Amino acid sequence: MAPHHFIWFLVVISVLTICESKACHPDDLKGLNDFKVGIHSDTSGRLSNWKGTECCNWPGISCNSTTGRVVQINLPGYYEESSDDDEAPAPVIGRTMTGSISPSITLLTSLELIDLSKLVGLTGPIPSSIGFNLKNLKKLFLEGNQISGVIPQSMSNLTNLVILNLENNLLTGSIPENIGNLQALQELSLSNNSLSGKIPNSITKLHSIKSIELYQNQLEGEIQLPTIPGQWPAIEHLRLENNRLTGIIPPSVGFLTSLLRFSVSNNQLTGPIPTTLGNLKSLQHLFVDNNQLSVQLPNSICGTSGLSVLFISHNKIVGPLPNCFSSLKYLQQIDVPSHLNISIIPRGPVRKM
Ligand SMILES: *[C@@H]1O[C@H](CO)[C@@H](O)[C@H](O)[C@H]1NC(C)=O
Ligand SMILES: *[C@@H]1O[C@H](CO)[C@@H](O)[C@H](O)[C@H]1NC(C)=O
């Protein structure tokens, strides 16, 4: 072989080697091909480019460069079209997919992110083995579809999960009893489904949680809150409105000192508005309207000095607003029972609903 032929030989061999090393893991390939089969239509055209064996190069797919395994399926319905012009912001495009999520998705055992949000037309259940096989999953976005069935109990085994967003779907059944096992979870969004049953007490063990949104379901029983301080040290949003919750607002709400928004509107809650609410120095939005809460707004409410939105109407609240109310200088929007004398509310930006 002449020397220049030998060099070409080496070049061809190395190109072949590189190409071959780009073929993805057979389990990942099968999982993705089965996923594609489950999708009947894709108005974004992204799946039509899923061809061959180099799945790491397919639209929406990312791999770990060391292991070569697929770590992301990133196919949201609203996404930014890449813009060549650095100055112009990329336009946000909305596209839909119809079909269901193939159970083979659980073959992609290195997945860290699944974003199939806002595709509108995804139907069928969440594959029930998801929690047994996708142990590395950190973010699961399935919101804004028509996914039905129950939240698989196995999901409580996803102990690396940081974000779980299943809101705006058609899920039924109850919240997995062991949801408290998700020790890394920061955002739990299950709003606007048809979930029923009680909120599991284990939810109080979610020590990393920042946001719990369970509004607009048919949840019943009592509000579950940690009973000792420091259990939810980072909680900012707790939204439980539009359910069928009963019992009292637990006084231990006062331990949640990082809360910005607390909303329990449109439930069947009874008892007083706890005086411990005054401990919530960061609270900005308080919604307790449309319940059967009694007595009166406690003086301590003035401790929430940054309060800007307060909804307390449609309860059994009698008695005046506390005199200190005029010190709440950031109030912008209030909805108080019409029989209360609201003339003590400072004039200015306040808008009475
Ligand atoms: C790729 O996987 C290896 C082995 O699991 C891991 O150590 C590394 O952090 C991963 N790389 C990235 C960028 O995630
Ligand atoms: C999943 O979690 C349940 C408890 O919720 C446990 O009984 C089961 O052994 C776990 N399975 C796996 C595969 O880790």
Ligand SMILES: *[C@@H]1O[C@H](CO)[C@@H](O)[C@H](O)[C@H]1NC(C)=O
């Ligand atoms: C609730 O979810 C359904 C299904 O995704 C959606 O069509 C509807 O707009 C959502 N409602 C609200 C108030 O977000």
Ligand SMILES: *[C@@H]1O[C@H](CO)[C@@H](O)[C@H](O)[C@H]1NC(C)=O
């Ligand atoms: C309402 O409060 C104002 C200011 O404190 C007071 O002057 C007025 O008499 C009160 N009106 C009623 C009906 O209590």
